[in-house]
Amino acid sequence: xxxxxxxxxxxxxxxxxxxxxxxxxxxxxxxxxxxxxxxxxxxxxxxxxxxxxxxxxxxxxxxxxxxxxxxxxxxxxxxxxxxxxxxxxxxxxxxxxxxxxxxxxxxxxxxxxxxxxxxxxxxxxxxxxxxxxxxxxxxxxxxxxxxxxxxxxxxxxxxxxxxxxxxxxxxxxxxxxxxxxxxxxxxxxxxxxxxxxxxxxxxxxxxxxxxxxxxxxxxxxxxxxxxxxxxxxxxxxxxxxxxxxxxxxxxxxxxxxxxxxxxxxxxxxxxxxxxxxxxxxxxxxxxxxxxxxxxxxxxxx
Numbered sequence: 001x002x003x004x005x006x007x008x009x010x011x012x013x014x015x016x017x018x019x020x021x022x023x024x025x026x027x028x029x030x031x032x033x034x035x036x037x038x039x040x041x042x043x044x045x046x047x048x049x050x051x052x053x054x055x056x057x058x059x060x061x062x063x064x065x066x067x068x069x070x071x072x073x074x075x076x077x078x079x080x081x082x083x084x085x086x087x088x089x090x091x092x093x094x095x096x097x098x099x100x101x102x103x104x105x106x107x108x109x110x111x112x113x114x115x116x117x118x119x120x121x122x123x124x125x126x127x128x129x130x131x132x133x134x135x136x137x138x139x140x141x142x143x144x145x146x147x148x149x150x151x152x153x154x155x156x157x158x159x160x161x162x163x164x165x166x167x168x169x170x171x172x173x174x175x176x177x178x179x180x181x182x183x184x185x186x187x188x189x190x191x192x193x194x195x196x197x198x199x200x201x202x203x204x205x206x207x208x209x210x211x212x213x214x215x216x217x218x219x220x221x222x223x224x225x226x227x228x229x230x231x232x233x234x235x236x237x238x239x240x241x242x243x244x245x246x247x248x249x250x251x252x253x254x255x256x257x258x259x260x261x262x263x264x265x266x267x268x269x270x271x272x273x274x275x276x277x278x279x280x281x282x283x284x285x286x287x288x289x290x291x292x293x294x295x296x297x298x299x300x301x
Contacts, residue, residue, distance in 0.1 A: 004288070007281035011274055018270035024087065025263035028256045032180065035253035038146075039177070042249060046242050053239060056232045066163045067236045070192050076106050076115045077136070077158070077167040079190070081174040081247065082124035083255045084143050089262035091175060091183065091255055092123040098185045099124075099173045103133055116167075120154075120248075143252050151245035158244075159237055162191040174247050175254040181261055183254040190243060193236060 080099040082092045099117075106115040118137045119125050125138050137157070142150045158170050170191040175183045 004281055004285050007277055007284065011277050011281070014270050014273050014277065018267055018274070021263045021266040021270060025260050025267060028260035028263060032253060032256035032260055035177075035249060035256055039246075039249050039253060042242075042246060046246060049235070049239055049242055053232070053235055056235070065233055065236055067159065067191060067193050067240065071165075071168040073106075073169045074114065075167045077118060077161065077170045078103055078106070078115060079118040079120065079154075079158070079170065079172050080124045080128075081172065081251045082119070082121035082127075083251075084122040084141060085259075086123065087262060088255055088259035089265075091258035092121075092127075094183075094185050095173060095175055096124065096127050098187065100131075102171070102173060102187050118158075142248070143255065146245070146248045146252050148241075148245055151248055152241050155237070155241040155244040158191060159240055167191075172244075172247055174251045175258075177250045177253040177257060180257045183258055188247075190240065193239065 078099065080095065082095050086092065103115055103117065116134045116136045117128060118139070119128050119135055120139045120142065122140045125140060128135050139154065161167050162170055169189065172186070172188045172190050174186060174188075176186045178184055
């Protein structure tokens with residue numbers, strides 16, 4: 001049976017763990033704030049990019065661009081984005097389970113279909129090492145500081161593969177940041193660029209006879225230099241790069257939010273365990289004191 005000394009040792013150990021989890025919570029809270037600020041700062045540029053592309057799509061012939069060409073999905077590339085570290089609750093588990101279900105669905109949907117995987121993050125790398133899924137590329141240690149250069153490198157590689165016809169579609173699997181306590185696993189098509197990405201009216205969708213947009217809201221006329229097709233070809237790769245950058249920022253913010261929530265829960269649980277151990281220790285000490293008093297009284301009698 002445990003004595004008072006054993007309980008004191010256990011309480012000191014739990015208090016040390018509680019200090020670590022409390023510190024990790026504070027660090028994650030600070031990093032989450034910075035990640036949220038970066039997401040908010042990136043949104044105006046992404047929004048303006050979509051406005052310009054939507055305006056161009058109403059005049060140019062986007063079906064000629066290779067990033068918009070749709071082919072039968074016989075070769076699919078799935079980019080799985082997880083974290084580099086653990087201690088963030090079910091963050092990585094949810095992503096990897098969703099990625100496994102999506103890959104199994106893709107591999108079994110069409111006979112002979114080939115699906116390959118790009119993994120981003122150490123946890124995804126370690127998970128796929130123990131499975132038979134074909135991994136094409138691995139990227140780690142980019143969430144310490146998500147930069148536009150990292151996103152440009154990843155997006156450029158994916159664009160090159162898709163334009164050469166090595167893959168017919170590229171999908172992203174990641175955790176979307178909703179709030180500090182809520183993250184949502186998303187499977188999102190990246191290539192070919194979804195035509196709905198540029199909003200209603202893009203690529204002729206929703207246009208009436210003669211190309212007019214219902215409601216009489218014709219797009220404003222602009223003078224483009226160079227021509228619309230050249231601009232469209234230059235902006236579409238930038239759009240893909242911005243989407244990759246946004247997804248990396250979303251995943252980083254979601255990771256910090258999940259870790260902050262997990263560490264807060266761990267700190268609270270450690271406090272409850274300390275209270276329980278202290279109560280048990282006091283009961284044992286009280287029983288020991290009562291026993292000694294009884295022995296003294298019995299000896300005196």
